[in-house]
Amino acid sequence: KISFTEYQRYDTIQEYLSELAANYPDIVSVEEIGTSYEGRGISMIKIGAGSSDNPIILVDGGIHAREWISPAFVTYLIQELVENEDNRNMIESTNWLIIPVLNPDGYEYTHTSARLWRKTRSPGLLCTGVDGNRNFDFHWMETGASALQCSDTFAGSAPFSESETSALRDVVLAYGDQIKLYLTFHSYGNYLLYPWGYTSELPEDADVLDALAVDVEAAIASVAGTRYTIGSSTNVLYAAAGGSDDWVKGIGGVALSYTIELPGGGIWGFDLPAARILPVSLETFEGVKIYQRYVADNF
Ligand code: 0X9
Numbered sequence: 001k002i003s004f005t006e007y008q009r010y011d012t013i014q015e016y017l018s019e020l021a022a023n024y025p026d027i028v029s030v031e032e033i034g035t036s037y038e039g040r041g042i043s044m045i046k047i048g049a050g051s052s053d054n055p056i057i058l059v060d061g062g063i064h065a066r067e068w069i070s071p072a073f074v075t076y077l078i079q080e081l082v083e084n085e086d087n088r089n090m091i092e093s094t095n096w097l098i099i100p101v102l103n104p105d106g107y108e109y110t111h112t113s114a115r116l117w118r119k120t121r122s123p124g125l126l127c128t129g130v131d132g133n134r135n136f137d138f139h140w141m142e143t144g145a146s147a148l149q150c151s152d153t154f155a156g157s158a159p160f161s162e163s164e165t166s167a168l169r170d171v172v173l174a175y176g177d178q179i180k181l182y183l184t185f186h187s188y189g190n191y192l193l194y195p196w197g198y199t200s201e202l203p204e205d206a207d208v209l210d211a212l213a214v215d216v217e218a219a220i221a222s223v224a225g226t227r228y229t230i231g232s233s234t235n236v237l238y239a240a241a242g243g244s245d246d247w248v249k250g251i252g253g254v255a256l257s258y259t260i261e262l263p264g265g266g267i268w269g270f271d272l273p274a275a276r277i278l279p280v281s282l283e284t285f286e287g288v289k290i291y292q293r294y295v296a297d298n299f
């Protein structure tokens with residue numbers, strides 16, 4: 001059991017995953033895909049109630065430490081998939097790999113020391129941390145990323161310098177082309193973003209990416225009227241290379257790759273009141289249903 005009336009700490013989320021693995025051994029397993037700089041386990045929950053050959057949907061949250069609604073929603077998604085019988089079809093027709101907190105050190109640091117921390121916690125000579133979403137090895141450092149250690153968008157000393165980003169890379173490489181959809185949850189601003197983030201040029205299948213996002217957006221909006229902006233990262237937000245979405249599509253070969261910027265709140269945008277976790281999760285889950293149906297029907 002886990003509650004969505006407060007933002008939960010890393011340990012609580014970890015315990016919840018263990019509890020699910022113990023209570024639902026037929027459909028759930030939990031794996032450590034890596035270790036953060038400070039030694040925390042990076043957990044991935046595998047969920048599936050159908051064939052092991054089913055198409056896979058890969059989901060992560062918490063690349064950026066301060067974007068608390070991201071791990072909160074991703075944990076809610078896990079709960080709905082595992083514990084809500086009504087969603088059984090969503091795990092019978094696709095398999096899920098879900099990493100609720102990809103940057104656990106940063107996430108804990110935002111709870112204990114600095115609410116607005118964004119990066120990992122690996123030390124540098126002058127400053128701490130790398131922006132995980134500038135650290136992927138695809139057009140790395142070409143645009144919208146900083147070579148300065150103290151910048152919030154520091155791309156790292158090299159691509160995949162961080163154990164956290166390497167852990168995600170290794171999952172994608174291990175499961176290969178069985179992964180059909182990648183969703184990475186961030187906040188804030190209500191965007192459904194698809195590649196590319198490194199160029200204003202569109203991928204050749206942009207029409208497919210866009211059409212699916214239009215359906216997802218409509219499903220989210222149908223719940224309480226929340227509207228999202230749809231487009232390529234560069235064209236509707238800003239150019240920024242080295243993001244997980246671009247790498248997963250460009251190198252990982254997962255055609256359907258999206259960054260979802262969940263709604264913001266509070267003074268800085270990142271501190272959406274805890275009372276909003278459930279309403280946001282409810283509407284966002286309706287969007288994820290559309291994604292799941294698309295994958296189940298098309299692969
Ligand atoms: O800048 C980012 O990493 C994301 N926005 S955030 O406010 N959550 O930091 C957007 C990433 C979009 N994707 C790429 N630029 N590849």
Ligand code: ZN
Pocket residue numbers: 064067133186187
């Ligand atoms: Zn982010």
